[in-house]
Amino acid sequence: MSRSIAYTSSPLLASPTPVWRSKFIVAAIALAFAGLAGRAVYIQVIENDFFQRQGEVRYARTLELPANRGRILDRNGVILASSIPVPSIWAIPEDVDRDPANLKKLATLLGMSLVELNKKLEDEDKSFVWLRRQVDESVWRDIEALKIRGVYQRKEYKRQYPEGEAAAHVVGFTNVEDKGQEGVELAFNKDLGGRHGSRRVIKDRMGRVVEDVGEQIAPVDGRDLQLSIDSKVQFFAYQTLKDAVQLHKAKAGSVVVLDVQTGEVLALANYPSYVPDKRQNLSGAQLRNRALTDTFEPGSTMKPFVIGLALNTGRVTPETPIQTAPGRMTIGSATISDSHAHGVLSVTEVIQKSSNIGTAKIALQMPAREMWELYSNVGFGQKPQVPFPGAVSGRLRPYKSWRPIEQATMSYGYGVSVSLMQLARAYTVFGRDGDVAPLSMLKVTGPVKGVQVLQGKVAQDVRHMLHLVTGPGGTAPKAQTMGYSVGGKTGTAHKVEGRGYADKKYRGVFAGLAPIDNPRIAVAVMIDEPSNGKYFGGDTAAPVFSQTVQQTLRVLGIAPDMTVKPQVVTDAVEESF
Numbered sequence: 001m002s003r004s005i006a007y008t009s010s011p012l013l014a015s016p017t018p019v020w021r022s023k024f025i026v027a028a029i030a031l032a033f034a035g036l037a038g039r040a041v042y043i044q045v046i047e048n049d050f051f052q053r054q055g056e057v058r059y060a061r062t063l064e065l066p067a068n069r070g071r072i073l074d075r076n077g078v079i080l081a082s083s084i085p086v087p088s089i090w091a092i093p094e095d096v097d098r099d100p101a102n103l104k105k106l107a108t109l110l111g112m113s114l115v116e117l118n119k120k121l122e123d124e125d126k127s128f129v130w131l132r133r134q135v136d137e138s139v140w141r142d143i144e145a146l147k148i149r150g151v152y153q154r155k156e157y158k159r160q161y162p163e164g165e166a167a168a169h170v171v172g173f174t175n176v177e178d179k180g181q182e183g184v185e186l187a188f189n190k191d192l193g194g195r196h197g198s199r200r201v202i203k204d205r206m207g208r209v210v211e212d213v214g215e216q217i218a219p220v221d222g223r224d225l226q227l228s229i230d231s232k233v234q235f236f237a238y239q240t241l242k243d244a245v246q247l248h249k250a251k252a253g254s255v256v257v258l259d260v261q262t263g264e265v266l267a268l269a270n271y272p273s274y275v276p277d278k279r280q281n282l283s284g285a286q287l288r289n290r291a292l293t294d295t296f297e298p299g300s301t302m303k304p305f306v307i308g309l310a311l312n313t314g315r316v317t318p319e320t321p322i323q324t325a326p327g328r329m330t331i332g333s334a335t336i337s338d339s340h341a342h343g344v345l346s347v348t349e350v351i352q353k354s355s356n357i358g359t360a361k362i363a364l365q366m367p368a369r370e371m372w373e374l375y376s377n378v379g380f381g382q383k384p385q386v387p388f389p390g391a392v393s394g395r396l397r398p399y400k401s402w403r404p405i406e407q408a409t410m411s412y413g414y415g416v417s418v419s420l421m422q423l424a425r426a427y428t429v430f431g432r433d434g435d436v437a438p439l440s441m442l443k444v445t446g447p448v449k450g451v452q453v454l455q456g457k458v459a460q461d462v463r464h465m466l467h468l469v470t471g472p473g474g475t476a477p478k479a480q481t482m483g484y485s486v487g488g489k490t491g492t493a494h495k496v497e498g499r500g501y502a503d504k505k506y507r508g509v510f511a512g513l514a515p516i517d518n519p520r521i522a523v524a525v526m527i528d529e530p531s532n533g534k535y536f537g538g539d540t541a542a543p544v545f546s547q548t549v550q551q552t553l554r555v556l557g558i559a560p561d562m563t564v565k566p567q568v569v570t571d572a573v574e575e576s577f
Helices: 002-008 019-046 048-059 100-110 114-121 137-146 164-171 183-187 189-193 231-247 299-312 347-353 356-363 368-377 404-411 420-431 456-469 542-555
Strands: 060-065 079-091 129-132 151-160 180-182 197-203 209-212 252-259 265-271 321-323 328-331 334-337 344-346 487-497 500-514 521-528
Touching (some): 079 137, 100 137, 114 129, 164 183, 164 231, 164 265, 180 183, 231 542, 252 420, 265 542, 299 347, 299 356, 299 404, 299 500, 334 356, 368 404, 420 500, 420 521
Antiparallel strands (some): 079 129, 197 209, 252 265, 328 334
């Protein structure tokens, strides 16, 4: 009791408290509550969207649900391109264990330097960074064994190309985002790619999904694409071309194989090539689809079209004699010549011997307009109707500007430029009895209707002439194919360099048909800058034609139309160019 009395009698407790002080304290507390209430209203009502976004940035993610890209198949269902799931490595930078030894091992497994890895981990986005996209499963297993905190994997689709470099310029390739970049992958990207879906989720700090929010949109897979390409024909054509380019120490080469009946592209190959899913150190020379993007002066392969036109208009017959002596001809201030003085040749022999003089004399009998129309009708000067990136139209000047010397040189392939695909398609006019087939990169069922350009009898007469080119006394006996009759035309042309022609740089070309009486395929071959002593089309391109024809017809199940016997190859008549 005495202690209680002592406290009550204390001067501090006994003195009266000012009223204003208690009011001030109450007012301060009320003001604080008002501030908190105002802040709550501001956050939850006025600026709710901003803070909601900030929260979502930290915890909510929109996950892309990738669509499975469609497969690319050859005409028989063989896979040319397909997608497989592979791990991609990512990290949460602020969570990554920075143990130097482990980071060094991680960098080695990812195929990068430690400096590069650290730079990625210092990214401004501390919640997500890609370390390496689309690695092998074994790489992820090794990384997982390191047990580095903050490093994870996510499944993505990676494109595989089983046919490798042989079909590279046909199928093309995709980038790491699975978007087509070249070839069929680019041309049909929309069909192959499908449509990605999405899923809105909330993740914890470990990257684990803890809750779905919002509506999930399912992915739509891309559709499979069946090409006209035959993978076996493609492989044989590519390998034969590669061997020829290496044998002749050439700069490059291309080959195109078409089905005469349907216009389908059975093979399209270029060398040098590349492996589509291993594109390290890829060069422009490897990437170029030369059969479609490169143009060249086709040389004597143009002569059958001029002869066909002259036959079609009744100006000559196959037996009409043409005086080619003395092997030289002056037009204006220019002189053209043959490799040899042949004297009088029939129109058939003009093709067989590849006479520039004979062809030019026949061409100059016709109006320039007629030649231009024929060239245009078979597809020269026009972009091939195939959905390929980079396909070119070549060069065919308006006929009104042609001078006589230009009309003469255009008759044997100078002054006009074409792509190999254009040349192969143009030769279908002789294989289809006068009409030209539309091209297709997709599988076609049944024959197709073309555009009639020459009379059927004329096309058959020219086929006979082309057959003689590959026989004794012709310019291309090396085009002969064991078991099958063939016909075609050589072409050898100086390469354009600057404003003129290079003295010792050539392109050897051969285009032809087989079997010759009832053609099923048209094949065109170009060898660019052979430098091993031989450069004529009959020596460089014709053998590629021969081997490609034989393999292709066997693959297609075409029965031999000749008795199989040892091939007799005589010396070729030297071609005029």
